[in-house]
Each structure stands twice: as C-alpha cells, then as structure tokens.
Amino acid sequence: MLSCKDTTRLASDAMDRELPFWQRTQLRLHLMMCKHCARYVDQLQKLRVFAGDYDASVGDEEPQGGLDEEAKGRLERALKAKLESPPGNQEDPA
C-alpha cells in the first residue's frame, strides 16, 4: 500500500508521463480510498488549468503590467537604430 507522501509524488509523475501498469493500479487504488490524496490530485489538475489561463492572459488588455513609457522609448530607439543602419553594418569590421 502506498503512503500518502508517495502518492503525491506518483500523482505528479502521472501528469507528465504514462506510469507502468502496476504503479497506475496502486495509485488508482489509493485515490479510491483516500479523500485527502484525491483532493490533492484534483487541485494539481486545477493548478494546471490556472497555469494555462495565466499564460493566455498575456493578451488581455491590462492597465498595468505592461511596459512603462521609458522602456517603450528604449525599445523604439533600439529598433529605429537597427532599421536605419544599412544592412552591411551588421557585420562587425573588428
């Protein structure tokens, strides 16, 4: 019988790769009987959804959390400098 501690580790592994049959069975049995571990696994799944949504939220319009004006200026200048430099300049003569 797996301990709860071992179960949390195995449950994490199961999110990244297919476990061998015996481990999978042990895990399933434990989760059927243990409310705490079942809840833990459920919360790891929710965490996965949060992470996906968190990443997707980069596209949301946000009042803060973007580049500040100074940083934008720096980026604009860097791009402009490169745009205006003739293509030959990209190779360092030194």
Next chain:
Amino acid sequence: MTETCLLEPEHWVERHGDVLFRYALRRLGDAHQAENVVQEALLAALEGQGRFSGRSTERTWLVGILKHKVLDIFRRGRRAGEVEDIETAADQALDDAFDGRGHWVSGPARWSQPDKAMESRQFLQVLTLCLEGLTQVQAQAFTLREMDGLQTEEICKVLGVSTTHLGVLLHRARGRLRSCLEGRWFAGAEVG
C-alpha cells in the same frame, strides 16, 4: 509583395510591446531581464523579416521568436552541478505536511470556488507571487511543462537535468504552488 499580412516594425513596440513583455515576465520573473529579451527578440525579428511567411499574424510570429530567446536564457542559466546543489536536499516545507509514516498531518483544505479564481486580477497577482516563491529551476520546469506544454524529454534537454530529477522539480513546484495558493487565496475555505 502581394501578401495581405505585412510586417510593420515601426509599430511593433506600440502594438505588441506589452504582450511580449508580459509573456517574458511570466517566464523570467524579472522586469529588467524581460525587457532585454524582448529587445533581443525584436532585433532578431527585424533581421529575419524575410522568413515571415504571412501565414501567421505578426504577433504570433513575434511571440514565436521571443519563445526561443527565453529558452536560450533557461539553457544558459544552467551550469553543471548547479541544479544538484539546490535540489538534492529534502524539501522541509513539503515534508512537514506528512507524519513519520507518510500520512497527511491535516490534509489539503477544500478550495472554495476555484472556477471563479481566474476571473480575479488579484488572483493573477497571487499566482505571480507564488511562482516567485519557487526556486528558479523549479519555476522554469513548471513554466515549460504547464505553460508551454513541452514534453519531459524536451524540458530535460533545456534544463540539463535527468528525467528523475525533473520529476522531483515538478513535484516540488506543484506541491509548493498548491499550498501557497491555498494559504494566500483559498484560505477561507473550510477544512473537511
């Protein structure tokens, strides 16, 4: 030049700057480093304009370039042995949740309204804070797996760790994030 979708580098910063910056910031956790890598990506994009096929949007194309630049940073950040040093010791905070026989001391709390959490801007901030609480390599492993959806073999290559080691990193990252979110956000939930 018959494509409907042309690149307009003079508008990149204004149109996509914030999105690119947030993308980098979520992965690097450092505003200065995020700005630098955005600049690096934009300059690389400028040089590689010829490779833009017009099949994706300008933004998707730029994010794709940025993604590679971020992976380069992850790769560069790993010196041999560094990961070993940080991660071979036991994780006391996680171990404390269990007694000597590996049973839960009190077990995870029930989360109230987890489906509503992402609607809240504060929750995003809490998530950011919790990610910052991980070790750098734990955060990188978690990001590559759960945000970028990479397979374990690819992540092992980027971070220079073994499969077993990655398993430990992800287990710890998830365990810590779970308990951090519980403590900082879902704490109002009743236990039982």
